[in-house]
Amino acid sequence: MRINKDQIEEQNKENLSSHRDRFNFLGDTLSKDDKDVNTIIQKLEKFQVAIPSWALGAGGTRFGRFGFQGEPSTLEQKIDDVGLLHKLTQTAGAISLHIPWDVPKDYAAIKELANSHDIVFDAVNSNTFQDQKDAAESYKYGSLSNTSKGSREQAIAHNIEVIKIGDKLGSKSLTVWLADGANFPGQSNFQTALNHTQDSLKDIYKALPNDWKLFIEYKPYEPNFYSTVIQDWGTSFMLANECGEKAFSLVDLGHHLPNTNIEQIVSTLMLKGKLGGFHFNDSKYGDDDLTVGSVKPYALFLIFNALVYGMENNPQNPYPAWMIDASHNVKDPLEDLIQSLEAIQEAYAKALLVDQKLLTEAQLNHDVVRCQEILQDAYRTDVRPLLEKARLNSGGVISPINAYRSLTVRKELIKERGANSVATGL
Numbered sequence: 001m002r003i004n005k006d007q008i009e010e011q012n013k014e015n016l017s018s019h020r021d022r023f024n025f026l027g028d029t030l031s032k033d034d035k036d037v038n039t040i041i042q043k044l045e046k047f048q049v050a051i052p053s054w055a056l057g058a059g060g061t062r063f064g065r066f067g068f069q070g071e072p073s074t075l076e077q078k079i080d081d082v083g084l085l086h087k088l089t090q091t092a093g094a095i096s097l098h099i100p101w102d103v104p105k106d107y108a109a110i111k112e113l114a115n116s117h118d119i120v121f122d123a124v125n126s127n128t129f130q131d132q133k134d135a136a137e138s139y140k141y142g143s144l145s146n147t148s149k150g151s152r153e154q155a156i157a158h159n160i161e162v163i164k165i166g167d168k169l170g171s172k173s174l175t176v177w178l179a180d181g182a183n184f185p186g187q188s189n190f191q192t193a194l195n196h197t198q199d200s201l202k203d204i205y206k207a208l209p210n211d212w213k214l215f216i217e218y219k220p221y222e223p224n225f226y227s228t229v230i231q232d233w234g235t236s237f238m239l240a241n242e243c244g245e246k247a248f249s250l251v252d253l254g255h256h257l258p259n260t261n262i263e264q265i266v267s268t269l270m271l272k273g274k275l276g277g278f279h280f281n282d283s284k285y286g287d288d289d290l291t292v293g294s295v296k297p298y299a300l301f302l303i304f305n306a307l308v309y310g311m312e313n314n315p316q317n318p319y320p321a322w323m324i325d326a327s328h329n330v331k332d333p334l335e336d337l338i339q340s341l342e343a344i345q346e347a348y349a350k351a352l353l354v355d356q357k358l359l360t361e362a363q364l365n366h367d368v369v370r371c372q373e374i375l376q377d378a379y380r381t382d383v384r385p386l387l388e389k390a391r392l393n394s395g396g397v398i399s400p401i402n403a404y405r406s407l408t409v410r411k412e413l414i415k416e417r418g419a420n421s422v423a424t425g426l
Contacts, residue, residue: 001080001412003087008395011403019398023385030353030381037386040352044390049280049344050094050122050323051082051337053102057423059289059327068333070413071423075102076113078423081413083117085334088403090396091341094122096323097169099162100132101425107168114169122173123215123277123321124166128155129179129223142180144200145193145229156200160207167209173321174208175250175277176201177217181224181231193229198242205243215250215277215321216240220257222287233265240274248276248318252325253303254287255279262299263306270310270317278307279325280344289327291336293343300343301379304351312356332410338400342387349383 027037056078057071072078078095085092095114104110114121128143136154139146143155163174180197182188205214218236219228230236233249240247249269256262269275282290282300293300310317322344328336355374362370388398397403404410 001084001409001416003084003407003409005395007407008087008397008403011397011399011406012392015398015402019385019388019392023389026382026385035353040349041386041390041393043352044345044349044387045090045394047091047345047348048093048322049091049341050096050321051085051092052096052098052125052323052325053078054098054423054425055324055326055328055337056081056333057328058333059329061329066329067420067422068328069419069421070410070417071333071421073417073421073424075104075110075424077417078102079110079113079117079119081334082119084409085337085341086117086119088397088400089338089341090391090394091345092337093118094120094323096122096125096175097166097171098125098127098425099158099165100127103165104169111169121166121169121171122323123175124162124169124171124173125175125177126159126162128158129177139179142178142188142193142229144176144178145180145188145197147188147192147196152196152200156203159204163204163207163209163212167212172211173213173215173277174204175215175217176204177219177250178228178230179223181221181228182226183224184226187226190227194235197229198239201239201243201247205247208246212246213276213318213321214240214243214247216243216247217250217252217255217279219252219255219287233269237269237272237274240276248274250277250279251275252279252281252287253292253300254281254283254289254325258285263303266303266306267310270306270314273314273316273318275310275317275320277321277323279323280340281324281326289325291326291331291343292324292340293347294339297343297347298379300347301350302375304347305354305375308348308351308354309356334409335401335404338404342400345387345390346383349386350378350381353378353381353383 030037058068072081082095128139131138137151146152216236216239218230220231236249280292282295284295324340359374
């Protein structure tokens with residue numbers, strides 16, 4: 001299924017008048033406060049978030065998975081789904097592949113398909129958290145950290161193969177997330193596991209093309225619950241430094257213990273030039289992989305405030321790679337992703353409204369109340385008309401969720417793919 005320009009224009013007709021009223025009111029209000037509305041809109045138009053291939057189907061838990069009809073069962077269908085999201089929102093201009101779930105059979109055809117949707121290939125992701133069919137070695141007790149040299153070498157070889165696949169598609173980065181760890185005290189030696197991981201990552205790093213980056217993800221627990229080898233940002237940061245200048249830490253919002261100050265982590269990594277990528281989701285208890293902004297929208301805003309400051313003041317840090325990493329257990333995956341894209345853009349827009357000069361002055365004067373008011377004034381602003389304007393300027397729809405439902409996208413996908421299709425890799 002494809003959405004054409006005429007359908008977009010038809011969807012916008014009924015909302016255009018009310019949008020203009022909301023936008024004009026907000027624009028006048030912000031202009032009186034010396035906010036550069038046009039610059040904010042231009043930044044929103046440029047802000048693109050990658051969609052991971054595994055988020056296009058229904059997720060699951062250790063207890064079961066409830067499928068969603070019309071799921072993409074091929075890489076081509078996954079790219080088509082991202083194309084639908086991008087057509088509606090104009091903010092999903094990249095797809096992140098997971099290998100070996102998404103190995104192309106025809107690279108030229110896959111690149112041509114992605115290009116037809118105006119989509120690029122973001123970071124490629126390796127998989128050493130599950131054993132693959134006919135694999136000579138097992139990852140049951142770890143991959144890059146395993147005491148078995150054979151398992152480590154197999155995991156290293158897999159990551160190098162993922163780099164080669166990504167290079168053929170035009171990707172420029174590799175994300176490594178390890179499930180490696182231990183469930184019981186004494187099961188593994190912490191120092192030995194860390195040394196093995198460090199040496200393995202260095203071997204992978206050597207295989208990176210000159211213009212590539214290595215993103216090292218961290219997570220405090222799950223699937224191992226006593227210890228995880230790369231358990232926090234400090235370990236990731238240390239390993240990235242050991243690898244070299246092309247290696248960076250990757251922050252996943254769900255990969256922190258409760259009440260962790262993620263905005264402080266972001267600020268530190270950007271100051272040191274080592275924030276490479278960012279995975280968006282939301283949570284109540286742990287790595288819940290919920291819709292972005294559905295539980296802690298103010299926390300998301302504070303994180304974006306740190307990101308915006310870093311992007312303006314830390315030229316030593318590369319522009320981060322943005323991606324959604326969520327699991328859709330009860331929602332239509334595409335609707336969930338549309339909601340997440342909206343929440344990300346909303347938090348970004350609000351952060352752009354923060355007067356950093358005034359905030360710095362208040363901080364220097366130790367005016368704590370003023371500091372809070374400056375942040376909350378920006379957060380309380382309804383910036384949705386700015387998002388709508390950015391989408392309109394880029395050829396998207398004013399209301400993506402309403403358009404998705406009005407165009408009966410899921411119904412059309414079920415017609416094409418059937419009610420029992422299952423997304424590959426899940």
